[in-house]
Amino acid sequence: MTQTWSEQALLLGPRKSLVGVITKPTAASAEDARPMIVILNSGIVHRVGANRMTVQLARALADAGYTTARFDLSGIGDSEPRTEALPPLDAALADIREALDSLETARKARRFVLVGLCSGANHAAIYAGSDDRVIGSVLLEPAIPPSLLHHVHHYGRKAVRLESWLRALRGENALVERLKKKIAARIQAGAGEAASQLDEPRQPHITDPEVKTFLENAYGRLIARGLPLLVVLTGESWYYRESFLDAFPRLRFGSLLQLEFFENADHVFTSRGASTGVTRLIVGWVERTMRAGSRHAA
Amino acid sequence: MTPFYFGTSSRRLFGLYTPGSARASRAVVLCPPWGQEYLRAHRSIRHLGNLLSRAGIHVLRFDYFGTGDSAGEMADADLKGWQNDIGTAIEELKDTAGVTRVALVGLRLGGTLAARVAAGRKAEVEKLVLWDPVVNGDEYLTEMRKLDAEIAETLAMRTTGPGDDSDRLLGFDLPERMRKEIETVDLVSSLKAASTPTLVMVSHALSSHAGLRAGTKHPVVFEEMASEPAWLEVKGVGVGAIPVKVLQRIVEWIG
Numbered sequence: 339m340t341q342t343w344s345e346q347a348l349l350l351g352p353r354k355s356l357v358g359v360i361t362k363p364t365a366a367s368a369e370d371a372r373p374m375i376v377i378l379n380s381g382i383v384h385r386v387g388a389n390r391m392t393v394q395l396a397r398a399l400a401d402a403g404y405t406t407a408r409f410d411l412s413g414i415g416d417s418e419p420r421t422e423a424l425p426p427l428d429a430a431l432a433d434i435r436e437a438l439d440s441l442e443t444a445r446k447a448r449r450f451v452l453v454g455l456c457s458g459a460n461h462a463a464i465y466a467g468s469d470d471r472v473i474g475s476v477l478l479e480p481a482i483p484p485s486l487l488h489h490v491h492h493y494g495r496k497a498v499r500l501e502s503w504l505r506a507l508r509g510e511n512a513l514v515e516r517l518k519k520k521i522a523a524r525i526q527a528g529a530g531e532a533a534s535q536l537d538e539p540r541q542p543h544i545t546d547p548e549v550k551t552f553l554e555n556a557y558g559r560l561i562a563r564g565l566p567l568l569v570v571l572t573g574e575s576w577y578y579r580e581s582f583l584d585a586f587p588r589l590r591f592g593s594l595l596q597l598e599f600f601e602n603a604d605h606v607f608t609s610r611g612a613s614t615g616v617t618r619l620i621v622g623w624v625e626r627t628m629r630a631g632s633r634h635a636a
Numbered sequence: 637m638t639p640f641y642f643g644t645s646s647r648r649l650f651g652l653y654t655p656g657s658a659r660a661s662r663a664v665v666l667c668p669p670w671g672q673e674y675l676r677a678h679r680s681i682r683h684l685g686n687l688l689s690r691a692g693i694h695v696l697r698f699d700y701f702g703t704g705d706s707a708g709e710m711a712d713a714d715l716k717g718w719q720n721d722i723g724t725a726i727e728e729l730k731d732t733a734g735v736t737r738v739a740l741v742g743l744r745l746g747g748t749l750a751a752r753v754a755a756g757r758k759a760e761v762e763k764l765v766l767w768d769p770v771v772n773g774d775e776y777l778t779e780m781r782k783l784d785a786e787i788a789e790t791l792a793m794r795t796t797g798p799g800d801d802s803d804r805l806l807g808f809d810l811p812e813r814m815r816k817e818i819e820t821v822d823l824v825s826s827l828k829a830a831s832t833p834t835l836v837m838v839s840h841a842l843s844s845h846a847g848l849r850a851g852t853k854h855p856v857v858f859e860e861m862a863s864e865p866a867w868l869e870v871k872g873v874g875v876g877a878i879p880v881k882v883l884q885r886i887v888e889w890i891g
Binding site: 341345346347348349357358359380381382383384385386388389390393415416418606608609610611613 | 637639640641648650652672675678679682703704705707801804806807808809873874875
C-alpha cells in the first residue's frame with residue numbers, strides 16, 4: 339500500500355521545549371477545514387504510546403485525511419520540565435494550551451480533537467471545557483468514580499469464586515488481611531507517630547467526593563459546550579459498559595456521547611484485536627462526527 | 637536538543653540530537669532495546685543522553701525502522717536492517733557533530749546490534765558499551781515469553797481479542813522472519829575478534845554470562861552493578877526505573 343502521509347518532528351510551546359511529531363496526509367492543503375487531532379501522553383509513557391498505539395493511530399487518522407500531532411507533556415518523554423513549579427494537573431493543562439497555540443500559529447490549525455488514554459483521557463476531558471478550539475474528545479479509559487453497581491459487580495464476582503471462599507476459610511481473605519495489617523501497623527507505630535502520619539498531605543483519590551464533583555463539573559462543561567465525546571472502557575478496569583453513565587447520574591450526555599466497551603481488552607489495548615479494533619473505532623468516530631459537525635457548521 | 641528525521645525517503649528514522657560542548661570531539665550513538673523494553677527504557681536512555689551531553693559529549697538517540705517514531709512497521713523490519721540503521725545514525729552524527737569517530741552505547745538487543753556494527757566499522761567506532769546486552773537469542777525470547785505469560789496470568793481475562801496473537805510478544809508484532817533472526821543471536825561470536833575497547837555493564841545476571849566471559853578477552857571488560865532493570869516496568873507505572881549509578885558509570889567510562 340502506498341504511504342499517504344509524511345511525518346515531521348517539531349518543538350512546541352513558547353520555550354520550544356515540548357517534543358512532538360506531526361503526521362500529515364500527503365494530500366492535505368492549508369485550506370483544509372478538517373480539525374487537527376492531538377494525541378496526549380498516557381501516564382509517563384512517552385508519545386509513542388503503549389504498544390506503539392499512538393503512532394499507529396496517528397497514521398491511521400492520516401490515512402483518513404486528518405493531520406495528527408503527538409507530543410510529550412513537560413517532563414515526560416523527550417520534553418523538558420517546565421521552568422516554573424506548577425502542580426502536575428495545572429502543568430499538563432498549560433502544556434496542552436501552549437502546544438495548541440503553537441500548532442495554531444505554525445500549522446494554521448484552528449480546531450482540534452483531543453485523544454487520550456488513561457491520564458491522557460482525563461487531561462483531554464478537563465482541558466476541552468476551557469478552550470473553544472477543541473471540538474471533540476476521544477477518551478480511552480478515563481478515570482471515573484466507581485458507582486454502587488460497580489462495587490456490587492466487584493464483590494459479587496469475588497463472592498462466587500470458590501477460591502475466595504477457600505481463602506476466607508483459611509483466614510487468607512484479602513480484605514481481612516489488609517485490615518489486620520493496618521491495625522497492626524497502627525499499634526506498632528505508636529500513638530505519636532500515628533498522629534503525625536495522619537497529618538501528612540493525602541493524594542486525591544478517585545473515590546473522594548470532591549474528585550467526583552470535580553469530574554462531574556468538567557464533564558458538565560463539555561455538555562454545556564455541546565462537545566461530541568467518544569468514551570471507551572475496557573474489561574480490565576470496568577465490569578460493564580454503562581459504568582461511565584452510572585458514575586455521573588446527574589449528567590445528561592444524550593447524543594453527544596458514544597460509549598463503547600471492550601470487554602476482552604486490557605487497559606492499554608494490548609492484543610492485536612483490541613488495538614486494531616479501537617483504532618478503527620476512533621477513525622470511524624472522527625470521520626463521522628467531524629463530517630456531521632461540518633454540515634452543522636455550514 | 638533537536639528532534640528530526642534522517643535517513644532515506646524509504647527508510648526515515650526519528651532521531652534526537654543533543655549537542656556536546658563547542659570543542660567536543662567525543663560523540664555517542666545510543667542504540668535502544670526493542671519492543672516493550674524500548675518503551676520501558678526510554679526515560680533511562682533519555683537520561684543517559686542528557687548526562688553524556690552535560691559531560692560535553694555529542695549525542696544522537698534514534699529509533700530503528702518500524703519502531704518508535706520512525707517510519708515503517710515491524711512486518712518490514714529485520715536485524716540486518718537495524719544494523720544498517722545504526723550505521724546511518726553513525727554517519728548522521730559524524731556529519732552533524734563534525735567528528736570522525738563515535739562511541740556506541742546499546743541496551744539489551746541494542747547492545748547486541750551495536751557489537752555487530754562495531755565489528756564491521758572498527759575505524760569509526762572508538763568505544764563500545766553493552767548495557768545488559770542480549771547474549772543468546774533463545775534465552776532472550778524465553779525470558780520475554782515468560783514475562784508475557786506472567787502478565788496474561790495477572791489480568792482478569794485473557795487479553796486476546798479476535799485473531800491470533802501468536803506472532804506478538806508483549807504487545808509488539810514479532811514476525812516469523814525476525815523471530816528466527818533473533819533466535820540466531822550469539823553475542824560471543826560478535827565479540828570474539830573485538831579490538832574496540834568494550835565495556836559490558838551487567839546489572840541483571842543471566843546464565844549466558846559465564847559463556848560470554850569465557851568467550852571474550854581484552855579489550856572486552858565486564859563490570860557488575862546490581863540495579864533495577866531499566867527495561868522492565870515498575871509495577872503500575874508503565875515505564876522502567878532509572879538506574880542512575882549505572883548511567884553515571886557509563887558516562888565516566890566513555891568520557
